[in-house]
Amino acid sequence: MTDASDPEVTDPLFRPTATMTTEAGPRADDRADGPERTILLPRISTDPVDDLVERVRPQLTRAVDALQVAAALEADGHTDRTAQVEYGYRDVFVLAAEVFRRMGPIPPGDDRTPTAPTTGPGRRGDLRTISHGLLYVLPSAAFPAVLAVVGRPGLVLGMILAGTVGWIYSGVVAYSAFRLLGLGRPRSASRVLRLAALTAPLLGVAAGVAMLPYGGVPLAAMMVFQLTYQLASTLLLFYRREWWLAAAMLPALLFGAIFLVSGGVAQRRWAVGAAALGVLATLAAGLWATRSAARVEEPTPRDPLWPPWPALLGVVGYGLCSATLLFHAQAPYLLGQLDVAAAAVPLILSMGFVEWRTSRFWASAVALSRRARVPSGFVAGVWRTIGREVAACLSVPAVLGAVLLAGLAYAGLLSAAGVVMTAAHVALAGAYYLAFLLVGRGRYGWLCLSMTVVIVLHVGLGALLGVAPLLGQGGDPVADTSLYLGSVLLLQALFALGLAPVIGQVRHYR
Template sequence: MTSGVDGDTVVLQRQSGGTATRPDEPERTILLPRISTDPVDELVERVRPRLNRAVDALQVAAALEAEGHTDRAAQVEYGYSDVFTLASEVFKRMGPPSPAADATTDPAGPDVLRWVGLRTLWHGPLYVLPSAAFPAVLAVVGRPGLVLGLVLAGTLGWVWSGVAGYAAYRLLGLGRPRSAARVLRIAAVAGPLAGVALGAAVAPYGGLPLAVMAVCQLAYQMAGTLLTFYRREAWLAVAMAPAFLLGAAYLVAGGPTLRGWAVVAAALGVLAAFAAALAATRPTAGTEEAAARDPLWPPPSALLGVTGYGLGSAVLLFHAQAPYLLGRLDIAAAAVPLILSMGYVEWRTSRFRSNAVELTRRARRPGPFVAGIWRMIGREVAGCLAVPAVLGAALLLGLARVGMLSAPGVLMTVAHVALAGAYYLAFLLVGRGRYGWLSLSMAVAVVAHVGVGALLGVAPLLGQDGAAFVDTSLYLGSVVLLQALFALGLLPVIGQVRHYR
């Protein structure tokens, strides 16, 4: 009896002769299913229905990264140096496209798949939707303690949702969608519970309305994280659209009736979005869970890094805005162009890796490759500055038309435009796992802004009644410093060709 491997089957041929067969017995071929223990084979079969018409490894890499596969998952789970190397092996093992692919796969071609990331452009407007209801909520909650509640709830929600999202994407990249859904479900329920504790802490400063607002803010942030994870951002937009429309109507016309309707619509919108987010975590039929080859929960060092990055990002934004939220609308509104453009920043970051891989195919030596990488980063940062700059110009024009334009407002708007470029560099550092450098850099920027302001007696965060012009100028300088620190953190890692092979 001889054996051989043919495609996906094991071929056993029974030959004549010997004591085990009769001379007149014909030769027979038995086909047995091929059993593979290679995790890459499992991955190939899992993605084949969607990628059966992939034209190159770059398209496979984009799909794997969209599913949550990271370089660490490629190393730990599959034994490859990064996602692109893993994608190259997956593409090779998939073989030529099946003739029946048109009838069994997604009709979207490679050009359509390449632009799927454009959906992230809508993330910015989604972040802004609840802000339209803020004036109505402010009228109900009252001014005492409102800023404290907003900052504390926003910071806690930023960190909590960031850690939950990181853990879920890691599990998804390791082939464990059920575990990812379980983590998100637990985090989503625990978030508002933490908001209840926070609301009890700030209730003496604003009563029950402030406590309810803190819970709703945390619930909305968790709902946004889950619906973004499952690519159901449209559900979030539908849930919050009534609150946005009624909030805008109250802002224009005023009146207690519109105010009440805007607050009710905001609360119901948050409740609907949260319910939709929990529903999205239900496992679909046929969802398989890969065998565990790595601890389900990220290592403590990774969790600490993600927590530090989330905390630093929240403090970087809130510490400059908090003193002006209630008294200076021209300065407080300066963050709107940045928030609206964050979807564009996310999209351009998602395209960085594929653009870098294409650069490796053109560059022949390390020197030109490194120079090309930095030219590409420069172009992308310029684009990430241009988009919020246009939005900021529109904001300043609107403030000028209503007589609210001021020099501090202009400076704060410019600072937030510069932050868009800093966040692009920050996302690249996140992709390299440099959370320690990120946290340290943001701490240096915050200390520089507040510390120098304290020395000059113009740090409103410390209760000093100084000139807003000087304070916003210092904030702009700290953001430029942050850009330089982020670029410095990229120097040792961004030009290493091995990351893109």
């Protein structure tokens, strides 16, 4: 990985004093009285790196390169600060390079060829993940018919409340289920999923009762079905039954399209009925999908079903901030300006692609860790990978957004605010990619702080300029959407800043 020409190894600023040994020569009286004798004193090391080498040697006898040494040091608790304070090196990577060098050459006959990284789930699994964006959009086909039944008063508030609660609840449930699956407890994971799906309607009833003064029974019923769908679809996505979900909601899509074309009362009833039956079919399919895992035997559980409260708090905070980030900018335009309200469609359609590219990042980083021979090269390679993936995640919603804008312009419904809001949601795709990487590193605190900062900036600056429709100000939609675009770009920078301390730690990819 390194040689003597590497400045990080030879530079005395980064390398402490070499190992010192003492060998005494013959004394004068010994030479006079008898044959010359040599006295060897014990080898004494004053370099703490030598002690570190001896401590880690047993576990790193088959180390392939310095990156593997860095992974072991980081896993053992060594940080850049300890590398600087205790050993005199700039960071853990430079220290690992020196430890690897001092461990000596590879013993003859020792095969240290690294094994190839495991392959991903295959093309079918990739297509299944990419299809998630389309599945997220399917329920919106019933929105016009539901709007005609529920009416405008309270509809936006009810949708946002149910959507936020469902977003948080499904996120907590999915996190808990995946955690149990990782602990080898698929039966417990299925129990958590079933419990969540069955309690979702009750949660929807509670939220609907709170909204009765604003929209009556139709609005409350809509919130019940919305929450039920969010949790039921979580079950099907968890068990990779995407096609079941698509089949259950296909009638709602067809009848919703018919209502949009005809707009008749009978067609409205068929569209609403198809949507309700689709939600019930989704719930039944989700519960059925848990049956096979429910029969699996597992050892007596030592861990509780739900994660520790700090982890749950992080997941809840992330879900709340994500929902607020998306909804607070769109809420004022959902019923009044179609092009601004539709700006989120390209983002939602591309979220499956973003999820897919995030799932491939780990495999790419592992492959990079096996190819890289210089620690700084590994870190630079990781950031190049992130840059390419962010560009890819931006390109897909950008193409979809261009198609949407072209259609709106052809229909005479496009405004400058719609163009700016579409650009903001395209940028959000890149922000969500970085957010998924932060979630993988457990940096929920930074995620919540960053999103809170940009939300406050968007609303606060809008209030100062008099263009914050969320606060009841009229103002200019172009100015408001431009502020939102700027806040999303700032969010990308904050997420990248949050990744900087952790994304280059090689122990995450070993």
